[in-house]
Amino acid sequence: MLPESLKNILLNLHPLEEEVLNEIAQRLERTELEKKELLLRQKQVCKYIYFIEKGFLRSFYNEGDNEVTTWFMKEHDFIISVKSFFDQQASYESIEAVEDCILYYISYEDLIQLYEKFHSFTFVGLMLTQHYYKQSEDRLFNLRKKDAFERYQYLVETYPEITLRCPLKHIASYLGITLETLSRIRGRKI
DSSP, rough: OOHHHHHHHEEEEOOOHHHHHHHHHHEEEEEOOOTOOOHHHHSOOOOEEEEEEOOOOEEEEEEEEEEEEEEETTTTTTEHHHHHHHTBOOOOEEEESSSSSEEEEEHHHHHHHHHHHHHHHHHHHHHHHHHHHHHHHHHHHHHHHOOHHHHHHHHHHHHHHHHHSSSSHHHHHHHTSSSSHHHHHSSSSO
16 A cells, blocks of 8 residues: 555655556555654664654664664654665664654565666655755754754754654754753753
């Protein structure tokens, strides 16, 4: 089954023939996660790319006793452990449901077969890769060039749902600051 929201996203990226959509639908699986459940554990291989129909997730890695949040994904986003998925090797990070989730997924092998069979779908993959690569570059720029207040301000303005749906400890970790610093920043006017 191909959810309407996923179909619309794919078609907005590039026109796809009905045959492509049908083949995607045949290979697509559905799963649900409960809040705090892990979709991927550190050191596992990320074998699937997931589309988030409902819910909110984060990726993180462990640094000593601390969890360092590296990314957030919400409804209508795709989520993978990038290096693990594309290289099919052990992940350095885990992916956790911040809320109850409904996900659709397809295997790495099926994705590659679809790319090989349908060039129009390959273009969709390229567009998605560009989109997430640009987001990743924005995040790196913000971490390197902006102070803590500016990073939080950017997060609130660009991704307001994160501040509404995610525990503050994960937001602080994502911004590379302590929970105490985040509390002080939130006390200031933006």
